[in-house]
Amino acid sequence: MSEPLLQVNAVTKTFGGLHAVFQVSFQMNSGEIIGLIGPNGAGKTTLFNVISGFYAPNKGQIHFKGQDISGKPPYKLAVLGIGRTFQVVKPFAGLTVLENVIIASFAKHPKRRQAEQHAWKILETTGLADRANAQASSLTLAGRKRLEVSKALALEPTLLLLDEVVAGLNPTEADRTIELILSLRNMGITILIVEHIMRVIMNISDRVVVLNFGQKIAEGIPRDVAMDSGVIQAYLGEAPL
Amino acid sequence: MSRKYLLLILAFGILLAVPSVIQDTFFLRIITEAILWIGLAISWDVLAGYTGYLNFGHGAFFGVGAYTTALLMNLCGCPFFVALPVAGVVAGIVALIAGIPTLRLKGAYFAIATWALARAVQQVALVMDITGGPDGMRLPTYLHPGFFYYLMLGVVAGIFALYWFLLEKAPFGLKVKAIREDDQSAMSLGLNPTKIKLQAFILSAIPAGILGAIYAYWITYIDPASVLGDLVTDQAVVMAVFGGLGTLIGPAIGAIIIFSFKTYFWAYLSNYQVLYLIILGGVIAAGVVFLPNGIWGTISGYLQTRRTLKQEPVVQEKTDKGAHHV
Ligand SMILES: Nc1ncnc2c1ncn2[C@@H]1O[C@H](COP(=O)(O)OP(=O)(O)OP(=O)(O)O)[C@@H](O)[C@H]1O
Ligand SMILES: [Mg+2]
Numbered sequence: 001m002s003e004p005l006l007q008v009n010a011v012t013k014t015f016g017g018l019h020a021v022f023q024v025s026f027q028m029n030s031g032e033i034i035g036l037i038g039p040n041g042a043g044k045t046t047l048f049n050v051i052s053g054f055y056a057p058n059k060g061q062i063h064f065k066g067q068d069i070s071g072k073p074p075y076k077l078a079v080l081g082i083g084r085t086f087q088v089v090k091p092f093a094g095l096t097v098l099e100n101v102i103i104a105s106f107a108k109h110p111k112r113r114q115a116e117q118h119a120w121k122i123l124e125t126t127g128l129a130d131r132a133n134a135q136a137s138s139l140t141l142a143g144r145k146r147l148e149v150s151k152a153l154a155l156e157p158t159l160l161l162l163d164e165v166v167a168g169l170n171p172t173e174a175d176r177t178i179e180l181i182l183s184l185r186n187m188g189i190t191i192l193i194v195e196h197i198m199r200v201i202m203n204i205s206d207r208v209v210v211l212n213f214g215q216k217i218a219e220g221i222p223r224d225v226a227m228d229s230g231v232i233q234a235y236l237g238e239a240p241l
Numbered sequence: 242m243s244r245k246y247l248l249l250i251l252a253f254g255i256l257l258a259v260p261s262v263i264q265d266t267f268f269l270r271i272i273t274e275a276i277l278w279i280g281l282a283i284s285w286d287v288l289a290g291y292t293g294y295l296n297f298g299h300g301a302f303f304g305v306g307a308y309t310t311a312l313l314m315n316l317c318g319c320p321f322f323v324a325l326p327v328a329g330v331v332a333g334i335v336a337l338i339a340g341i342p343t344l345r346l347k348g349a350y351f352a353i354a355t356w357a358l359a360r361a362v363q364q365v366a367l368v369m370d371i372t373g374g375p376d377g378m379r380l381p382t383y384l385h386p387g388f389f390y391y392l393m394l395g396v397v398a399g400i401f402a403l404y405w406f407l408l409e410k411a412p413f414g415l416k417v418k419a420i421r422e423d424d425q426s427a428m429s430l431g432l433n434p435t436k437i438k439l440q441a442f443i444l445s446a447i448p449a450g451i452l453g454a455i456y457a458y459w460i461t462y463i464d465p466a467s468v469l470g471d472l473v474t475d476q477a478v479v480m481a482v483f484g485g486l487g488t489l490i491g492p493a494i495g496a497i498i499i500f501s502f503k504t505y506f507w508a509y510l511s512n513y514q515v516l517y518l519i520i521l522g523g524v525i526a527a528g529v530v531f532l533p534n535g536i537w538g539t540i541s542g543y544l545q546t547r548r549t550l551k552q553e554p555v556v557q558e559k560t561d562k563g564a565h566h567v
Contacts, residue, residue, distance in 0.1 A: 075429075092426065103415050151430060152429070
């Protein structure tokens with residue numbers, strides 16, 4: 001076994017007195033899909049923000065490709081190979097879909113022409129090519145979520161963090177997105193995915209990490225985690241009698 | 242698109258021919274100044290329209306350029322064409338030093354900080370002996386209206402072409418727009434917002450410094466009120482906003498309209514000068530309310546909608562169901 005792609009080591013992130021993420025550790029190997037689940041407010045997005053450099057951890061370290069990246073700014077991590085989407089989508093609303101993805105392509109293709117070619121390829125992959133010249137603000141929610149994925153993908157990341165890219169989609173759209181995620185894995189991208197829809201997580205994850213009140217309460221293959229009493233309790237919100 | 246280019250080239254061609262057709266130096270002088278204002282309005286727009294950061298101290302770069310030129314020409318007898326690029330570089334350096342701490346701030350704080358910077362620069366010029374204090378400075382006179390007309394035209398056309406290329410053609414423009422649209426998303430895609438804003442700030446400051454240099458040598462007299470006062474910034478701001486931010490052409494159109502209005506007013510209705518600021522204020526307030534994208538933004542927006550309506554049905558925007566999650 002080679003060394004893990006991502007190592008999260010006892011990471012803590014606090015807001016005021018609140019431990020949004022508390023001493024969380026886990027690691028990801030190349031090519032894995034890991035599902036990150038937990039009730040609302042469990043700290044999933046905060047953990048994403050720490051891994052992608054938007055917050056520096058208060059304690060703990062993160063190693064990516066063997067390098068300590070804790071506290072490095074997001075734009076450096078993006079170039080190193082960490083791509084992410086935002087739960088609350090952040091399109092460049094006033095620009096076209098194509099321009100949105102061209103911007104993301106500059107990281108690996110600094111020339112305008114090459115970046116544009118690359119952006120078209122990405123849009124073909126994510127199924128947005130027919131909307132390429134539309135304003136990003138004119139997209140439906142499903143389209144915007146696809147655009148989030150397209151932008152992150154255009155970075156040619158080694159590690160992709162997907163924050164609720166399926167939530168809010170209708171079943172057909174959801175299936176298309178799941179297909180897309182699986183095809184990304186086949187392209188060799190390692191994926192950490194946050195999702196509330198269990199059907200999605202259970203079907204596509206190799207392993208699942210469960211957070212509750214900022215702490216990791218379980219980790220394992222989907223089937224085991226689904227039967228873990230602590231996890232069930234966290235989701236039902238009260239202790240069984 | 243190509244029609245836009247043709248119009249620009251046509252406008253440039255007409256301007257080139259102006260001095261041979263119009264012998265009246267008063268009129269030539271007015272057009273020279275109009276071109277100067279186009280340059281100031283578009284250089285202000287580079288930061289405001291493309292990054293969303295409102296620089297309320299733009300006049301400081303103009304004034305720094307003007308004073309640099311006056312000092313170099315008076316103190317060490319530098320030829321003008323040596324002083325000119327130095328004026329641009331000095332303005333750029335001021336932007337670099339001022340930008341590093343302030344461009345990390347949110348837009349509103351940046352606006353205040355740049356305004357304060359301009360006041361500080363003006364104070365320096367007021368209290369120093371070398372700059373002549375409130376009396377200002379005289380420059381060697383070179384009375385040649387045609388020279389200044391062509392110099393101004395060439396420099397502003399060059400600035401326009403450079404901006405057009407960098408902001409509308411080169412990757413830099415899209416990067417800058419990305420930061421304006423959403424700096425967090427931009428960061429997650431490998432862009433360093435502070436660095437790019439700083440580049441845009443310097444790109445906006447250098448031409449303002451160069452224009453200040455030309456202005457000083459042309460008018461031959463500068464003082465803290467004329468080149469470092471609020472009015473330089475205010476007029477550039479009004480022109481850019483009125484014409485349409487973030488479009489380059491818009492601020493140029495705004496500069497022509499506002500400057501013509503002002504000139505007409507001061508020349509023919511000089512008894513009613515107080516009215517100028519009142520009417521200007523009213524026009525601007527009305528413009529902001531009724532044409533929030535400025536004149537050019539409104540026109541091109543209208544044309545674009547018509548084109549899209551012809552091509553494809555407008556997609557109904559659904560509400561963002563994910564938006565209540567944080
Ligand atoms: N910027 C912030 N400032 C203060 N508190 C924050 C901030 N971001 C998150 N929190 C708090 O940290 C905790 C974890 O939030 P986080 O958004 O990470 O949860 P989540 O697991 O992503 O939830 P959801 O499933 O609703 O998206 C919450 O209590 C939240 O209110
Ligand atoms: Mg979340």
